[in-house]
Amino acid sequence: MNGSADSPANSRKTSWKKDPEAVKENILAIATEEFAAHGLSGANINEIARKTSTSKRMIYYYFGDKEGLYCAVLEGVYSALRRSEDLLDVAGLEPVQALRRLVESTFDTHANAPHFIRLVMIENIHNGDYLRKSDIVPKLNRSIIDKLEEVCARGKAMGLFRDGADALQLHWLISSFSFYNVSNKATFSASFGTSIYSKSQQSILKARTTDMILAAVVIGYEPKSWN
Amino acid sequence: MNGSADSPANSRKTSWKKDPEAVKENILAIATEEFAAHGLSGANINEIARKTSTSKRMIYYYFGDKEGLYCAVLEGVYSALRRSEDLLDVAGLEPVQALRRLVESTFDTHANAPHFIRLVMIENIHNGDYLRKSDIVPKLNRSIIDKLEEVCARGKAMGLFRDGADALQLHWLISSFSFYNVSNKATFSASFGTSIYSKSQQSILKARTTDMILAAVVIGYEPKSWN
């Protein structure tokens, strides 16, 4: 019933190199695409395997099972984003400029990290179960809060910021529109049209949200972009 | 291999009422729960059928296939939310109070509509493909924009609001933190703790975001909650 005439059972690839790291990286990159595109249950292991330069067996060899692969992907995008945040240096800037910079770069970072956004959405659909299991992620998230705290402290000390300015609340706020802007693009567009996603409108939104936050935090700040 | 001793092959329910509307409603309610909980690919038709008071056959009879059921669920939660928005009457309030009311009630509405939030998240994962196919949804979304436009117009006419105040941008903004607050609760908590989701912190966030928007829109407004 088998035994194809040509090359009996030894059509097996007869030559290959050992390169565990490259194989792992390759799997992880493809899996990131696929999980971001289709979600945890929507992504297909066979399809992921097909798109890699290796075989399905290797996925299980290195990552155990589908959930293990998904966790690795999740940790990967989280640490990538946080690493990019670490590059941002605001310690030298005066408080108002520093806060402005933090808001604008968060907005931009999110806009340019669609995989991250989608995977976080997916993880929220799963109630954060896999993120909570990870031990590396909680540690990663200090740096952005530390930066905001440092800026708030300086701003208050200099009598520029209102007393209520709170790092965690600010992060929640800044993340909210930066994230929503990307995460809900599809349904927002379907409901209200695509106008606000044009390049010029996006700049305006970024300027206005930044101004809005500064007006809330900085005493006597005039939100000029709203005129 | 079958033929259970007790009631041979006629264990079939021998008496039932025809009630198409109730059956459809029942299926839709359960399906809403299940799709919201597990997503489109994650939800299980057998499981949905089991939880209804009818059979899997009826799901296919009324909704065609899994995607048809999902679309019906999506349209259901959208129209429910928009209907609740329609109940909100701000035409009688003076502009500043009207805007305040719109922000606060959007915040609350989202906080109390977890199914809606989760289904919109899921729909965004699917790039809005099913929402775009629906012909009822686009029409639904006018009312909230109309309300904001009316308030903005009055505010500007009375010299209270800045010229830049734009209904669509405001809706985007108000939705963003109202939505994010619910949608990203799981990952935000996993990363930064649950403190901001306490009842008291949520009130503060609502007050501050409202104040923040008013300070951006209303000329000379003092965001007191930030002190």
Add this chain to the structure above:
DNA sequence: CTGTTTATGTACCCACGGGTTAATTTGTCA
């Protein structure tokens, strides 16, 4: 009361896809 349409229930099919088995090659170290 009979024929037809609508609504419902039961049992089944089968492909898709997550996961595994077993063999085979590559590299390494006595």
Add this chain to the structure above:
DNA sequence: TGACAAATTAACCCGTGGGTACATAAACAG
């Protein structure tokens, strides 16, 4: 140079779950 571990391949297994076939009861028209 030969044994042993690590890396890799191809082929297979089988449960899950979306979807269907078929029979039949309710409702209704004439």
